[in-house]
Amino acid sequence: MDKQSHFHKKVANMKCQRVKKEESFASALEDEAIEVENLLAEPKNEHVSVDGVLSFGGENLGKGLQMDDFSCGFEYGLRTNSGGLDSNTTQEGEEDLQLEVLDGFLDEVEEVDDLEATHGLSNACEDYLLDIDFEKVELISGPRLGSYVGNSSSESQSPGLSGSSNGAVGISESSTLTIPTSECKNGAINKALTCELHGGFRSKCGCQTPAEDLASLELRKFDDFDNDDKSFLEASKIGAVREKRLRKPTRRYIEEVPNKKPKCSKGREKYLAAATKDTSLKVRSHSELHNVRRRALTVVHGEKPLRVTSIQSVSEVRARRGRPKKQATKQAPILAPESEEEPLSSESEDDRVTKKKSKKHDRRKHQRMWTLSEVMKLVDGISEHGIGRWTDIKRNLFSTSAYRTPIDLRDKWRNLLRASGAQKASKKGVEQKQEHALRPLPTTLLKRVRELAKIHPYPRVRMSKKSSLGQVAPLMLPGPSKGAPSNLGGGRTVRRKNST
DNA sequence: ATTAGGG
């Protein structure tokens, strides 16, 4: 018996120690967590509950179970979001809003990702990371753990979190459990958990790393912990650390969280610097984020498969792991809501991003995704000003966006043409192309693009062929050949080739 | 300074 208790203690200590180590990066994590929270919060403006939940988690759990509450929060948030969408939906305006929001959300995520990536993950850290992760989980305690693991492993949500609007409650519960969990008492349990965790983690991350080794190590320690004092030493701190953890982070968290977007960006940057130092942390977060995002996507898709919207978002993200953005829906772009919607979210968001980026480099090096609204604007602009007038279009439509140079516009157009299948697209299957296309653009847009494409041949289109055929794209577009209302025909159109 | 075109 003595031995056992002793052993327990040791174990506990061990854990503690580990935690302590983590602390350094814990702060970083916390930052990230905040970011995530913000992200989540963004999309849900309407759903306060989520916000609260997140906040809570961040505050109290903060360092201790970063990961845990993190995932939970995320999941919950996502869920809520989905629900919200579902319920609200239907209205075009709503849709737009949602989409925009989503866009922002994704954007944010992507950014985080970028940051993570920037720092780079070192392989060496991996094992360490793993260790930490699992350690953390361990701390969390049995019940929680179980749910957590299950959660990660399977896409399905954990029961504890349950989608109920009372997510907050669930979380609080968890936290409560976690905190009180005494390492000494549950030593055995912890041990068992540890093992489990290892397995779970492994599968989750897909990394095989040293999980096994760790497990062995742990066991070994238990066995000879008597001999290995250093383990204990490390461990002993845990208790203290843990407490510290709980109360320490709170304040800032609270402040930051409620502010959401605006503050978030700022804080984020700040934190970023800190995070940079801890590679391990970074790595961990990275994976975490990844997972989360994936999950989010999945959820969205599942919940709202109907709309182009969700699909689009997903595809976009997938296509570009780096930074996804969303696209508005198929809504009614033509109607001209863009004026409003665009400025609201897109622009503000863009602005923010730009700023952020400027700090690092001048202008985001690697392209920012085009939102549907942007594309629509572009098309409109082209319709009005004509094809070659990129600068004009830029001035008129994108004057507010710093990025998006005329060249960008042109490039985008080029891409659009390609995507639309106009221009070179074999007469045999434009639509087909679209089907398997990575990014399904809204029909309406496509239509317009096609329209314009017909009118002005952009890149040395096979004029010969076309002219021979009849100047227009032949059979591919049956119905909607002239659906676009805009006066694209305008006065000036094809001004490029024949000029000389 | 802008645009076209290619990477």
Next chain:
DNA sequence: CCCTAAT
């Protein structure tokens, strides 16, 4: 997106 050549 970025860069270069041609206007």
